[in-house]
Amino acid sequence: MTSTQLLVEHEGACATVIISNPAKRNAIATATAADLVETLQGLDKNPDVRVIVITGEGDCFSSGGDLDEFLSTVSAGASVLWDTGEPWQKLFGLIPTLSKPVIARVVGPAMAGACGLVAACDFAYAAEDATFGSPEIKIGLFPLFILPALLNRMGQRHALDLALTGRSIGSADAARMGLVNAVVPKNELDQLINDQVQALAKLEPATVRRGKHAFHKISSTGAEEGLELARGLRPAFMCSEELRRGIEKFFNKKGAKA
Structure with missing residues (x-):
């Protein structure tokens, strides 16, 4: 089973965290969630970093939680699942507490837990080919940890729409529903984000x-x-x-x- 790595690139006042596991569409396992918490906390303490960007490697933001891991935990028992829920709880509660703005850069799919990660970020900008969804209900799950972020960004009707139907939406609908700030052609996405990074980096x-x-x-x-x-x-x-x-x-x- 290939593991997902986090790559961190620094450019000026910006640190970009890249979720990297193209073979598994940048899936986020529990260990990845814990690594994200540690990485974001470390960057928040770095005085040279003013803005943090989160993205996925290649043409996919992330497919969400690692289904291989989920399958292996079906018979794990309540106490184990309670303990392994801690990194997820920390991750989705962390970004609002960070002192620095966090921007989601979305290309391709951002599904399930990754859709929640986009919602949890302070800003989110998407390419026109981006897709979003919370399909957990289709496999017998429900998006519990990401639900507060979806509710905060999208309101009850849109959050329930995604969570209860499991359907996917395109970038235009994501912008209309409040999940992302703006949608641009893929070749304009990095410039849009760079402009926002520069504007935020100038602030006290x-x-x-x-x-x-x-x-x-x-x-x-x-x-x-x-x-x-x-x-x-x-x-x-x-x-x-x-x-x-x-x-x-x-x-x-x-x-x-x-």
């Missing part, structure tokens, strides 16, 4: 970190609780050195134009 890292934290905290509450959280989080932004520098830069630029 501390402000991005606080902003991501505030966004995910506020978006997970109701309107009244969100306003209370906003009031409590406000001093962290208003008293920051980043704000002082930003305002000084604004006035200096305005004075130069006068």
Whole structure:
């Protein structure tokens, strides 16, 4: 059984994590999920990295969970399955907690757990040939770990559509449903992502970190609780050195134009 590797490439302020196992359509086993957690945490601590991109090797983002592994665990027992669920729980809860933006670069299929990984990323950009789906129900499973990410991105109706029918959708429908930010021809995808990387890399890292934290905290509450959280989080932004520098830069630029 060939194992899936994670390749990490650095270019400027961007680190790209490549899910690599073309022979198995870049399948994600439990060990892969654990490696992704460790890799993303390591990149988040690297001060030279401002943005993280996740993609698959070749013409496939990922087929999702490793079915060979799933078959081998059918008789594993509840306690073993509880323990092996930990890396998956960590993976799909991790990205919102990272201090750096994470972008999914999607070419070809992004199915099952990989579809959830796309949903969990902060941004997702897809080539026109990309396809998405959560077909677990067709083999007697249900997309449990990825369901919170699908709900957050797509809302209840679209998430239930994918989860309960198991159907696949194209990139245009994925954009319409909120799963991806934008769809472009394949030969334009890397330029689109590079433009977004460059824009994000210019921002103050501390402000991005606080902003991501505030966004995910506020978006997970109701309107009244969100306003209370906003009031409590406000001093962290208003008293920051980043704000002082930003305002000084604004006035200096305005004075130069006068």
